[in-house]
Amino acid sequence: MHDPGIYALIQLMPTVLRPPSWALWAAATALDDLADQPDAKQTERAARVEAWTHALQRDLAAGASTDPVRHALVDTSLRWHLDLSSLQGAMTSTLDDVRGRHLTDWAAWRSWCNEGIAPWVDQVLHLFERAGVPMTLRLDRQQDYRRFIDGAQLTDTLTDLSADLAQGLLLLPQEALQTYPRAEEDLRQRRWSPATAALIRELTALAREWLTRPAMTTGMHPGAATVLDTAASLMRAQLDAVDAAGPTLLKHAPHPSLIARARVLAPARLRSSLAWSLTPLALPGPRRPSVTASDPSLAADDTAFRPPPAHPSGAVPPQIAAEQMPFHVAIIMDGNGRWAQQHGLPRPQGHRAGTAAVHEMVYGALEIGLRHLTLYAFSTENWKRDAEEITTILEAIRRDLDAGPLRDLDVRQRWSGHPDKLPQELVQALMREERRTRTRTGLTLTVCINYGGREEITRTAAALAQAAQAGDIDPHLIGEDDFTRHMPQPDMPNVDLLWRTGNEQRTSNFLPWHATYAELHFTPDYWPDVDRRDLWHALTTYCRRSRRYGNAARVPGPPGS
Structure with a gap:
């Protein structure tokens, strides 16, 4: 260990978590050492970092390594069932450091921090979670x-x-x-x-x-x-x-x-x-089987994903020109309870049935190449509903996260909302999936749970006030970009198409800041009855709209729309 401070911190962890934590730290240190070798030229150092990361992929496939640091990391991954795919970005960041960086401002600097440090921190968080003390x-x-x-x-x-x-x-x-x-x-x-x-x-x-x-x-x-x-x-x-x-x-x-x-x-x-x-801890179980080189779930390589399953009817997505495709679609998934009543079932059963439609939307979005999909799953106003219905909604979300039907798809999962009142197990599951999929570059799926648009704007205003009080921003010069930067999801793009099912025609406090210029699309079917073909129909309908943004003629959407 080069840093006695890190060694001392690991000694403060429970005994069972020390060996895997040492393995993670040793791996990070080994990469830094390769990148910082004073006796080697830049090209040589870059080649050594790249060789080390490729060797890790082979070692994960074999389940062992002749290199002691990589062997410890592989063993930790298999014993604690860690997904090391998020480390790929950190390893790439180390390679970029070798080649040199030019950090223009604090925003670029923070992005560098997030690439290089956050994935390693996430792995430690996973260890605590696996040990039963998240x-x-x-x-x-x-x-x-x-x-x-x-x-x-x-x-x-x-x-x-x-x-x-x-x-x-x-x-x-x-x-x-x-x-x-x-x-x-x-x-x-x-x-x-x-x-x-x-x-x-x-x-x-x-x-x-x-x-x-x-x-x-x-x-x-x-x-x-x-x-x-x-x-x-x-x-x-x-x-x-x-x-x-x-x-x-x-x-x-x-x-x-x-x-x-x-x-x-x-x-x-x-x-x-x-x-x-005073704390009972969960011990690691038996080592899971190592992956094979042809296995698309190879932990160190997050670039191979399975395609979404085909629609049972054989339907394929329509051809939509890239310049006409909306960048961000948001959906209010309405009508679950009424669907259940229509079928003679208790209202909560409709929410369980609606889970399949969620999967269909994700499959359809991936097939047609949509980049951002946001789903309204549970609003801050939904707490007024019957306790059994609330429990069913939240439990259905948690079970679906645990089952992981989207796990092998190129989907980055995010959550927007407030943690207050939500079950801790659900919060942990949501954050776990955010961490696990953070480096994926396909569809970004944001699920809004315990979300309210006005509450989001209020929180953002409070964050701006704190920034102004701290002297980080001039209150007389606050613009839209400043407001966006202080939102809970500052990188969420504007909504191009907002679709609501269930035969209702209102936006219900959903993404008021982002959906200011959204095209609205309302359909009569209840949510459990829709599938990816309905998404494709909504997209083709969008393409026929005239998007003016205040101009006399149709114009392309604004950047990030």
């Missing part, structure tokens, strides 16, 4: 988690500044460097100047702010909370060492003193030991 990350604290990861990456970047500069790398955004004229030139020349000192002071202060998120662990298991709180404290101690290093920061990596580390770790060890001693 490190539940509240959706209303997502901004805190993102900032925490930013703070961790910035701390790591400042610590490794000397090693990176020695290789000609400066992994800081131009937006930060331009604040202090000559700072970039001085850093690249490894000169300690007033501009360099001021820049480092500002960045360490920013990293401390990002790492200090006291509400982040609220409601979390005390053992898991201790790990995160201790990580934040160790990184703040590391930042103290960066500040104290002065000119030597450009010559070698600083480290906190043994006394500073002991002050953090001694009480943390006591708290974690007590927490885990």
Whole structure:
């Protein structure tokens, strides 16, 4: 272990989780070492990283490896049933780091953080979940988690500044460097100047702010909370060492003193030991079979997916020109309860029947090449319904997630909504699928559960107010782009087509911000009676509409529409 802080954090985990955590950390470290080898040229380092990742794919297929680090990772994957596909993006990110990066602003820098760090963190979260003590990350604290990861990456970047500069790398955004004229030139020349000192002071202060998120662990298991709180404290101690290093920061990596580390770790060890001693933990089961090289579910390669099953009738999607195809379709799945009553069944049975129609929409979207599909599954107003119906709806969603009928399709799954009142098991299942499919590039499927459009806008306004109060944004210059950036799903594109089944003609508080210019499509059939052919019909109907956006003649949709 190169980083004693990471070793100390893993020691705070329950004993059963230490070996798999060490395996994950060792793999990440091995890749970084290959990327940072000072005795090799850039092309050689890139080739070694690429060779290592390809060897991992072969080792996963074989179920073992002659390389001790890869063998530990393969064994961890098979024992704990981890899906390592999300690490493919992190490994590609390491390869890109070798080839050099130019980070224009903080947004690009954060994207780099998300590529390189988040997938490894997700694997640790999976381990806690498998052990029966999920490190539940509240959706209303997502901004805190993102900032925490930013703070961790910035701390790591400042610590490794000397090693990176020695290789000609400066992994800081131009937006930060331009604040202090000559700072970039001085850093690249490894000169300690007033501009360099001021820049480092500002960045360490920013990293401390990002790492200090006291509400982040609220409601979390005390053992898991201790790990995160201790990580934040160790990184703040590391930042103290960066500040104290002065000119030597450009010559070698600083480290906190043994006394500073002991002050953090001694009480943390006591708290974690007590927490885990009182917690029953699930042990890993027998190793699952290793995959074969021809198996499309090969864990380290997330590019091979099965096609959606054909429609029983043999129907195929219509040919729609790319410029006419809507980018984002949103559906209000209405009529489940009335369908059940029409068939002499209790209302809750209609929601179970509607699950098949959801699968059909996904199959149809994949076949025709739709990029974004958003489904309205449960609104904030639906809590007014009968308790049995509510339970059936939420349980049907959870069971479908656990069954995984979409697992082998090229579908990125996301959830939009609020976690309050939702069963914890459902929240965990939703977040698990988000993490597992985050690197997929086919259809993006967003399911809105406990979602309300006005509530979403209210939350966004509150986030903007907090940003203005913190000085991150000028309240007099707030525009639509600023509002969009602070939404719970900032990258959700505008809705082109909003379709509602069930013979009702209203939008019911669904995506009011995104659907401002959406074409509306209402159909009489109840949701359980529709299939992919109805989706295709809605798309062809859309193509016949005239999209003006205020102009006199038909014009293409705006960017992101």
